Amino acid sequence: MRIPAIATPFPIPVILAVLAVAPVRAHHSSVPWYDLNADQITVSGVVKEFQFINPHVYIIIDVAGADGAVEEWRLESTSRNRMVRTGWTEDSIKPGQTVTATGFPAWKGNGVDTEEIIVDHGTLVWRRE
Amino acid sequence: MHGRACIVFALCLPPTQPGAFANPQVIGQLQAGVWTSVGGPGTSTREYPLTELGRQRYESFRLDQDPSLQCIPPGMPRGFSPRSPMDFAFHGNTLTIRYETMDVVRIIAMDGDPPPPYAPHTPNGRSVGHWDGDTLVIDTTHLSAGEVNRNGIPKSERMTIRETYDVEERDGAMVVLIRMTLTDPENFTEPATQTEMFEYRPDWELLPFECNVTEY
Incomplete structure (x- = not known):
């Protein structure tokens, strides 16, 4: 199984909030793709797809900008196996739900290496250990 | 006469004699189930004293060359990724260590002979184990060149790895301390060590x- 890349390589970020949070991780398997020295960002959107897979779990969301334009973002999490052991399943998130994620921005494209995922304003929460 | 005395007093063998003290209790503890990485004081000390060649290799490594990004197991010592759960199984003279991440399986020949010089170099190399008292010792040679970690610390075919495993009780939990010594005359000026719990x-x-x- 190959996961498609984000369609727009250089989109204008639609960031609803930017938080000045110091980086907490020295490294991660996604280092080539994310700037772990940047300030963490927070994005909110509506779930399009939940990919509950290894080596990393992905949530694809639509994020609406102030002008009404919608952009697709990809939220990357830890491995499926690690999330399984915290009670998550492939049915934990469904299309149409609202997700707010905080983490490190991708070097390019609309991506976040997430430190925290909040589903439907708190009905389900995941935080990196 | 001397031979008969040795049979009678077999327990007088020195503790470094391979297989002399394979403690069934320790084997049972290691085989009890799954082990997972925990942090803690004194763990994960990783400093790599790079030679000039090692430094050049490190600086020329591109992060997107990491084989794990293509789902290719990177091999030892990364095979035992500190984040990967693992288990142990002893069968006769063979120890099998399974790592959940990338579904890696290592075979260790307990009390086996060192591999012949012409043995191929592979990502996990050839591993031979023995007991030193209650400590499981694993020596690995015949590794293929690659990276020690995802940041590109290099390993050469001349790298050898010694791992020791000690089961202990800490704060009511059973833990295994894994100490690794990486020797690589091409890339390291001296052996590099790390400890994981x-x-x-x-x-x-x-x-x-x-x-x-x-x-x-």
């Missing part, structure tokens, strides 16, 4: 990894 999780089992190649 894994905790026994009786409620866990290893899960299939089924890695998916990710395109960015």
Whole structure:
């Protein structure tokens, strides 16, 4: 199984909030793709797809900008196996739900290496250990 | 006469004699189930004293060359990724260590002979184990060149690895301390050491990894 890349390589970020949070991780398997020295960002959107897979779990969301334009973002999490052991399943998130994620921005494209995922304003929460 | 005395007093063998003191209790503890990485003081000390050649290799490594991004197991010493749950199984003179991440399986020949010089170099190399008292010792040679970690610390075919495993009880939990010594005359000016602590999780089992190649 190959996961498609984000369609727009250089989109204008639609960031609803930017938080000045110091980086907490020295490294991660996604280092080539994310700037772990940047300030963490927070994005909110509506779930399009939940990919509950290894080596990393992905949530694809639509994020609406102030002008009404919608952009697709990809939220990357830890491995499926690690999330399984915290009670998550492939049915934990469904299309149409609202997700707010905080983490490190991708070097390019609309991506976040997430430190925290909040589903439907708190009905389900995941935080990196 | 001397031979008969040795049979009678077999326990007088020196503790470094391979296999002399394979403590069934320690084997039982290691085989009890799944072990998972835990942090803690004194763990994960990793400093790599690079030679000039090692430094050049490190600086020329591109992060997107990491084979794990293509779901290719990078081999030892990364095979025992500190984040990967693992388990142990002893069968006769063979120890099998399974790592959940990337579904890696290592075979260790207990009390086996060193591999012949012409043995091929592979990502996990050839591993021979023995007991030193209650300490499990594993020596690995015949590694293929690659990286020690995802940041590109290099390893050459001349790298050898010594691992020791000690089961202990800490704060009521059973843990295994794993100490590794990496020797690589091409890339390191002196042996590099690191220590990891894994905790026994009786409620866990290893899960299939089924890695998916990710395109960015």
